[in-house]
Amino acid sequence: MDDDAYYAFCMANPDKRFERTAQGEILIVPPAGGESDFRSLRSGTQLDRWAQRSRRGVAFGSSTEFILPDGAALSPDAAWVSNGRLSNLTKEQRRKFMPVCPEFVIEVVSPTDRLAALKRKMRQWIENGAQLAWLIDGDRQTAHIYRAGQGEPEVVKGAKKLHGEGAVAGLTMNMRSIWAGLSDL
Numbered sequence: 001m002d003d004d005a006y007y008a009f010c011m012a013n014p015d016k017r018f019e020r021t022a023q024g025e026i027l028i029v030p031p032a033g034g035e036s037d038f039r040s041l042r043s044g045t046q047l048d049r050w051a052q053r054s055r056r057g058v059a060f061g062s063s064t065e066f067i068l069p070d071g072a073a074l075s076p077d078a079a080w081v082s083n084g085r086l087s088n089l090t091k092e093q094r095r096k097f098m099p100v101c102p103e104f105v106i107e108v109v110s111p112t113d114r115l116a117a118l119k120r121k122m123r124q125w126i127e128n129g130a131q132l133a134w135l136i137d138g139d140r141q142t143a144h145i146y147r148a149g150q151g152e153p154e155v156v157k158g159a160k161k162l163h164g165e166g167a168v169a170g171l172t173m174n175m176r177s178i179w180a181g182l183s184d185l
Contacts, residue, residue, distance in 0.1 A: 001026075003067055007096050010065075019065070020073035022124070029075070032062070035181045036110035039138045042178050043106050044078035050164075050171045057082040057167070060102070067099040068128040074121065078106040080168055101129035103167035109137040122146045122153070131166045141179045 001009060001024065009026075010018050017029040032040060040062055048059040057080050065075045079102035086094070093099055105125045107118055118135055125133045126146050135144040135153070143162055144153040156162070158179070164171030 003073075003097070003099065006073060010097075017075070018073075019075060020071070022068070022070040022072040024071065030110075030112050032077075032108075032110050033112070035138070036108050037062075038182055039136065039178050040077040040106075040108045043108060043136065043173065046173050047078050047080060047104075047106065047171065050168075051080055054170060055083075057103070058086060065097040066101060067097050068101050068124070070124070070128055072124060072128070073097055074124070076102065076105040076125070077108045080104040082167055101125065103129070103131045104164065104171075105130050105133040107133070107135050109135070109139070119144070119153075132164065132168060134162060136178065138178055138181050141175075143175070 006020055019027045019029050021027065044059065044061050051057055051059040060079045060081065062075055062077045064079065065073050067073050081100060081102045085100050089098060089100060107122060109115065109118060122133050122135050122144065123146065126148055131148045133146040141158045143156045143159060145156060146153045159175055162173045162175060
């Protein structure tokens with residue numbers, strides 16, 4: 001399927017979430033559980049607040065799908081795209097699955113996720129133009145930090161804060177509530 005046919009397919013099946021691999025395989029993406037969605041929303045909310053203050057770009061949530069240069073169509077749990085990259089898109093492109101790779105991506109591990117598959121997805125974000133990507137495993141209080149030009153991710157355990165760099169320099173994410181999840185209510 002080309003991008004338009006894929007978009008039409010997704011719109012014809014609004015009760016399901018899909019992603020597309022670079023090879024064109026369509027994947028059904030299960031919904032997140034309560035704990036992982038809570039953690040995703042906490043991450044995305046902090047990213048959005050920072051984006052609004054910095055005014056250098058826009059934050060997106062988990063229902064946004066991006067068409068990557070390799071042909072994959074992926075939805076991160078949260079993402080940030082610079083004003084510069086967004087300005088290269090037409091109004092029509094911004095209304096559909098945007099053909100752009102975010103500079104910054106957050107993925108949160110869900111109980112249905114396989115860590116090895118998520119790690120491949122993180123590398124794919126970087127290979128397609130993301131400068132920084134955080135894979136957050138709340139149950140293990142671990143963040144895998146992927147950077148453009150870096151071979152293996154940095155693994156950080158139990159950090160109280162994570163700090164953005166490069167395109168998202170100035171972003172500080174408070175990890176306490178993300179680590180605690182729903183148990184801290």
